[in-house]
Amino acid sequence: MPKLHHHSLRCMLAGAVLLASLQPLAAAAQGNHPPQGRAQSSAMTGADEDKAQISNADKNLMREMTQAHLFEIKMSALATAISRNDTVRTYAEKMLNEHVDALEDLRKLAAKSRVVLPGGLEKDQAGALHKLALAAGDEFDKMYLTQAGPESHQQSQRLFQEASGKAQSADLKDYAAKVLPVVNQHLQMAQKMTADPNSAAATAKANVSAGNAMNAPSPAGTQPPSGAAPAPAK
DSSP: OOOOOHHHHHHHHHHHHHHHHHHHHHHHHGGGSOOTTOOOOTTOOHHHHHHHOOOHHHHHHHHHHHHHHHHHHHHHHHHHHHOOOHHHHHHHHHHHHHHHHHHHHHHHHHHHHTOOOOOSOOHHHHHHHHHHHHOOHHHHHHHHHHHTSHHHHHHHHHHHHHHHHHOSOHHHHHHHHHHHHHHHHHHHHHHHHHHOHHHHHHHHHHHHHHOOSTTSOOOSOOOOOOSOOOOOOO
């Protein structure tokens, strides 16, 4: 039997990892759609209906959050399967676990608010993920740490700060306030991965062992990165 080309094996592995990482999310996503053929309960009061309503601005925030989570999940799933660097894998495992948990909570909120969330990435995110899946070795690590580095976490930080301060839905505000400390911690870790990868990996390993950081206090003193491009750990 002819041997499969190494590139084909990598593509098959990447696809399998992405599919496995999204199976729990697919189950949770079913909560975004009411069962077909089932009439709305006549017991729902006007107050209940008002509570379930959510503004277009809040819907947009929820959709942006979803795509930010999905991008981190898919990139980190690839990193845990492809990277040969223990430091990168430990960092990716923490990103994967905590973004999966945060997205599951967001999907529950969306179901409660009757908001349909996106199930895939934006075009530019999908393109970046495709390029990442084709990389290998040090090139893969460098690309992953760039894509999942300080810049992307700064964008997420601004998004969750906006939602925690400006969202009209009290539930969405609470969700954003709960996840923001996790995003802040991820930003600090991404900055450490640039300056001191081994220290960042040790922090990530301790947090993975202790469970996710969804209930951790907000880290203080999160500062923007110096602008240096992340480099793979050696």
